[in-house]
Amino acid sequence: MITLRTLPVLLLLAAGFAPLAPLEAQAGPILRRAQERKACQDFAGKLQAASSNPQQAQLVYQQGVLKLVETFGENPCGDIPAPVAAAPAPAPAAAVSPVTAPAPAAAAKPANPQQAQACQEFAGKLQGAQGNPAQAQQIYAMGTQKLSGMFGPNPCPNVPKP
Known part of the structure; x- marks a missing residue:
């Protein structure tokens, strides 16, 4: 029970803390x-350990970013770049005609099946918000940020901005 005698002591203790x-x-x-x-x-460290295998490094990166986003609500490691997929060996110079240019459609395809699936889901969510432009823009901004963190810049080139 607090009495008038103990009240000053309690106030001093509260002020002290x-x-x-x-x-x-x-x-x-x-x-x-x-x-x-x-x-x-x-x-x-996990990325460094997987760096000898480009496909494994990409998988480690994607899973790592997902875990970071799940834990912190964002990717706090934005300065860690996404690993680059191993490019196929270039064709010999004699086989490439100066008149023929590489098809731009090849560059528009996602690099791996996980990325293709993520882009399909992203496009589906955007289509679901088709009647609400504000929601579609929010979904696009958040989805692009998340997918860019997982797959690098311009992760879904075939998905148009609303």
Whole structure:
């Protein structure tokens, strides 16, 4: 029971602990940054370990970005580039005619089956929001950001911006 004699003591105790409150409030963002930094270091290590196999590196990157987005709501490791798929060996120079240029449609196809599936799902979500332009633009912006983090720039070139 609080009496008039104990009230001043309680007020002094509360005043003594008041400076600790801002430190606790600041610990949240500091702790989050530390967790993000650790997650990015782990992510970079896994990518480095898979770097000898381009397909495996892409898979590790995609799964890593998904896990980061699931954990933090975003990809805090945006400075870690997506691995580049191994390009097929270039054709001998004599086999390429100067009149023939590579077909641009080949460049518009997604690089792997996971990317193709993700682009199909992305296009489906956009089509579902066709009657609501604001929602379609939001879906496009968020989907493009997420897919760019997973597959690199311009991940779904065949999906038009609403």
